[in-house]
Amino acid sequence: MNKKLIKKILITAGAVLLSLILVIGIAVAAIWHNEISSIASIELLVEAHDENKSAPVYIMDVSGDYYFDKFIEEGGASNDDELIQFVVDNITKGIIPIEIASPDIGCSSFTCVDADGNRYFGRNYDFSTTTAMIVRTDPGNGRYASVSSVDLQFLGIKDGAPLDSLMQKLICLAATYAPLDGINEAGVSCGIYMSYQGADDDVTATNQNTDKPDLTSTTMLRLVLDYAGSVEEAVELISQYDLHDSANTSFHYMIADSTGKSAILEWVTATDETDTDGTKRELKVYYNDDDAALGENEASNEFQYITNFIVTPDYYTNESDMKGLDRYTEIQNKINPDGTNTEGVMTKEAALDVLKIVGRRKWDSRNGESDANGITVWSALYDLTNKTVTWVSNEEFDNAEAVFTFDFSYLN
Numbered sequence: 001m002n003k004k005l006i007k008k009i010l011i012t013a014g015a016v017l018l019s020l021i022l023v024i025g026i027a028v029a030a031i032w033h034n035e036i037s038s039i040a041s042i043e044l045l046v047e048a049h050d051e052n053k054s055a056p057v058y059i060m061d062v063s064g065d066y067y068f069d070k071f072i073e074e075g076g077a078s079n080d081d082e083l084i085q086f087v088v089d090n091i092t093k094g095i096i097p098i099e100i101a102s103p104d105i106g107c108s109s110f111t112c113v114d115a116d117g118n119r120y121f122g123r124n125y126d127f128s129t130t131t132a133m134i135v136r137t138d139p140g141n142g143r144y145a146s147v148s149s150v151d152l153q154f155l156g157i158k159d160g161a162p163l164d165s166l167m168q169k170l171i172c173l174a175a176t177y178a179p180l181d182g183i184n185e186a187g188v189s190c191g192i193y194m195s196y197q198g199a200d201d202d203v204t205a206t207n208q209n210t211d212k213p214d215l216t217s218t219t220m221l222r223l224v225l226d227y228a229g230s231v232e233e234a235v236e237l238i239s240q241y242d243l244h245d246s247a248n249t250s251f252h253y254m255i256a257d258s259t260g261k262s263a264i265l266e267w268v269t270a271t272d273e274t275d276t277d278g279t280k281r282e283l284k285v286y287y288n289d290d291d292a293a294l295g296e297n298e299a300s301n302e303f304q305y306i307t308n309f310i311v312t313p314d315y316y317t318n319e320s321d322m323k324g325l326d327r328y329t330e331i332q333n334k335i336n337p338d339g340t341n342t343e344g345v346m347t348k349e350a351a352l353d354v355l356k357i358v359g360r361r362k363w364d365s366r367n368g369e370s371d372a373n374g375i376t377v378w379s380a381l382y383d384l385t386n387k388t389v390t391w392v393s394n395e396e397f398d399n400a401e402a403v404f405t406f407d408f409s410y411l412n
Contacts, residue, residue: 038062042060053374055132064139069143072213076214083177091173107193107308108331109124109193111262111304118386119187121381122380131162146184146225150175154218183387184226192221193253196249197268205249208244212241220241235255256304261287263288269282293313294311352397355376388407389407
């Protein structure tokens with residue numbers, strides 16, 4: 001074989017190889033273009049600090065609609081396995097394994113308003129050292145853009161690990177299905193809080209079983225962020241689904257909007273001592289302007305607040321079972337200490353101070369307490385009127401490098 005022929009064969013083979021590579025590249029880009037864009041947007045906001053047991057914080061801008069319309073159209077998911085299967089099949093294209101877990105967490109929230117009429121929704125997320133992510137979406141197709149907070153441990157990234165591998169970043173593609181609190185561009189905010197329901201310290205997950213379609217805890221919050229333009233719309237949406245709490249735990253919710261309307265949503269039956277069958281729980285809704293059943297303070301206050309115990313009357317026989325009652329009482333006392341501030345009027349700075357006061361480091365230190373949820377991983381003050389959020393990492397309110405402001409300017 002002469003040299004010219006060999007050269008021609010090599011050139012032809014090279015051209016074929018390059019063409020194959022180009023075709024594969026085009027195919028990958030066509031199939032994964034939104035996912036590639038989302039992964040490329042991941043940015044480190046806060047580095048881990050061993051001295052205060054804080055983990056890193058990241059932000060991700062999600063490209064595309066992350067298939068949530070399809071998820072809803074197909075009936076949602078009645079358990080974590082079904083949710084995982086949907087996420088793996090659609091978002092990671094069947095090749096990236098996902099794990100969903102739900103640790104025991106302790107949290108608190110409240111609503112308030114400033115003198116100019118700006119409405120706020122405050123939220124502390126209490127846990128231990130864990131990696132957090134801000135997730136910004138713009139799904140289009142009639143769905144609202146949103147900014148939400150995610151604990152990546154829910155996706156299997158444990159022990160405050162940094163995102164130092166491609167596999168970990170690929171797993172973050174599922175973060176849209178695991179929000180714990182957030183705000184959408186309509187000025188609706190929502191948070192979920194562990195409610196520790198069940199007898200003898202055995203938590204029983206809500207697992208409704210009617211003919212309604214199904215949602216898990218965090219996907220129900222995603223439903224609110226994507227589709228609800230008001231508290232009323234959120235409650236109407238939620239009432240159309242059976243709730244299936246994730247990872248054998250239980251949650252209740254609080255939702256607020258820019259009009260000043262808010263609601264606490266709980267799934268309950270019987271009493272805590274007999275609440276051993278999550279299939280029989282029914283949705284109860286307590287609005288801020290119609291919650292006299294909850295107590296004298298709740299009846300007089302236009303603002304609402306929530307921690308980790310069920311507020312539904314007569315659910316508990318022992319006050320000692322009401323986890324977070326001390327923080328619940330403290331929030332009420334800080335916002336309306338003498339009974340005259342029933343509207344919950346306070347400055348933005350004062351609202352941040354309330355979050356600081358019930359932050360777990362300060363709270364445990366002041367009250368001589370200690371448990372597994374010894375850190376407030378993040379504090380978020382959502383401005384429902386101006387559609388912004390002040391987000392504070394690991395209780396570092398006085399550290400400018402740990403305090404962030406997010407809004408919807410990324411949509412422009």
